Amino acid sequence: MKKSGWGVWIVLVAAFLMLAPSGRVVAAEPIIIGCPLPTAFLYGWDAERGVRLAVDEINAQGGVDVGGEKRMLKVELIDTRDLEPGVPVSEALLAVEKLILEKKADFIVGGPVRSEAALAAMPLLSKHRKVSIVTSGVLSPKYHAMVAQDYDKYKYCFRIHGEAKQLVTEIMDCLEHIKATFGLNNLFIMVQDVAHARAAGKILGDIALKKGWTVSGTEIFPTGTGDFSMGLIKAQKTGAQVLSLWMDMPESSILLKQWYDMQLPALPFGSTLAAAEQPGFWKATEGKGAYCLANVVNAGNAPSNATPWTMKFYDAYTQKWGIEPEGLGSSSSYMAIYTLKDAVERAGTLESGAVITALEQTDLMGVYGRLRFDPKSHQVIPSYDPQEGAVGSIFQWQDGKRVVVFPESIAMGKIILPPWMKMKQ
Incomplete structure (x- = not known):
């Protein structure tokens, strides 16, 4: 009887194990x-x-x-x-x-x-x-x-x-707005020694020349550079009024500190400027990042509607x-x-x-x-109108806040110049 009971039990357990998987809800693979x-x-x-x-x-x-x-x-x-x-x-x-x-x-x-x-x-x-x-x-x-x-x-x-060509278009349109508003037309280009920055700097310079800007120089800095003073001095000597900065290295914050300490009369414009994009930039530079513009490529990376x-x-x-x-x-x-x-x-x-x-x-x-993506190139389709395409976002550091200033369709404020540049207006 005892052996018979155990046998029945083993058969029941085996049957359960065989049937259980089919009756069990198995979570789908992630x-x-x-x-x-x-x-x-x-x-x-x-x-x-x-x-x-x-x-x-x-x-x-x-x-x-x-x-x-x-x-x-x-x-x-x-x-x-x-x-x-x-x-x-x-x-x-x-x-x-x-x-x-x-x-x-x-x-x-x-x-x-x-x-x-x-x-x-x-x-x-x-x-x-x-x-x-x-x-x-x-x-x-x-x-x-x-x-x-x-x-x-x-x-x-x-x-x-x-991507770089679209960003250059947006940056150039913003620069044209700056030229029309403040009369600034002397551009000095400072880029990091990486492929996209070198290419974008050249494209921007070529387009700026065609639009009547004076491009007074281009400086290329190796990744990891910790001192930008010689480049800034060169920009000052050429009478630069706007600095186009294209760098994704964190050391670019040093450039802004040096710019502020020199009171260089040129508006810093980060075409791509990793350090200036971050919310902690103002505190990290003790406010010396004031007036710097930065392109964060897409809306939503700085506050807007x-x-x-x-x-x-x-x-x-x-x-x-x-x-x-x-x-x-x-x-x-x-x-x-x-x-x-x-x-x-x-x-x-x-x-x-x-x-x-x-x-x-x-x-x-x-x-x-x-x-939407271009079906042939798989590049997202851009626009200045968010109802029609992907909209970029350029902001300026003002009183410790990132204020979107371009494009006009999503702007939350207007561009202002540093006090030491007021005479240029």
């Missing part, structure tokens, strides 16, 4: 978002924070609907170190490949951030057929040009923020991270996740071809305006 980012630098950590904020919001709402099945998002991040001086591009490529092969990323979002590394990663993304949306850094026009020139190979690559999404994002980011959106990669990284969610849900699958088609058909209102 969608893996691979983020190759330089985590020690602004354009890495701001992108990570934008991504994680969006992921947390979407997961709290039930996740992504993939063909009728709800799936959560999961972030896998690897430090590319691609903004560090002397780090080879190969290190960023290893990070991307590790995300794909080891972390099993379904999509790549964020970086690499350095243009050279992002360009080098394009064949790798093509090889593994992984859809990627770059969201921070990567300002080189060559990125979307390569997609347009060899679509079949590079169709996996999208960029959801502005571009769309109903703008301040909603701005406040949510501030609440979650204890700091206001910090740099050009904040709002674009946030919107990349929502854009990907929208595309996947319309495609009904994670299959690359279907998601690419869905992304090409994107028409979504977001933090910095209407988001």
Whole structure:
């Protein structure tokens, strides 16, 4: 009897174990978002924070609907170190490949951030057929040009923020406004020795000359430079009235301190200026960053009312991270996740071809305006009107605050000159 009882028990347990899996609700596998980012630098950590904020919001709402099945998002991040001086591009490529092969990323979002590394990663993304949306850094026009020139190979690559040529257009339009308002027309260009900055500085200088500006010089500084005084002295000797600064290295804050101490009568304009973009810049420079303009590429990275999404994002980011959106990669990284969610849900699958088609058909209102991609180049379509396209954002440091001054459609204030330049008005 005892043996018979045990036998029956074993049979029942075995039957239960065989049947249980089919009757059990098994959670769907998460969608893996691979983020190759330089985590020690602004354009890495701001992108990570934008991504994680969006992921947390979407997961709290039930996740992504993939063909009728709800799936959560999961972030896998690897430090590319691609903004560090002397780090080879190969290190960023290893990070991307590790995300794909080891972390099993379904999509790549964020970086690499350095243009050279992002360009080098394009064949790798093509090889593994992984859809990627770059969201921070990567300002080189060559990125979307390569997609347009060899679509079949590079169709996996999208960029959801502005690039150097568009930024130059916006900067030049803002400079023309400064010239018309204050009569300033002598431009001195100071750039970091990286591909996108050198190229943008040259393009800006050429366009400025055609528009009647005097371009009195160009200085190129190696990444990690800690003293800009000789370049500033040269700008002063040439009678420069506006300094065009294109640098993503944190040391650029030193340049602004030196500019302020010299009381150089030239308005600093950060075409890309990582240090000045950050909310802590005013305190870090003890107010010596006053009057500096900075281009944060997309609306939402400084406070404005571009769309109903703008301040909603701005406040949510501030609440979650204890700091206001910090740099050009904040709002674009946030919107990349929502854009990907929208595309996947319309495609009904994670299959690359279907998601690419869905992304090409994107028409979504977001933090910095209407988001659509050029179907041939996969570059986000820009506009000064947030109802028509992605809107940029240029602000000026005024009384410890970042005040958006351009474009006019989203401006929260007007450009002012330093007191020692008042006679120029």
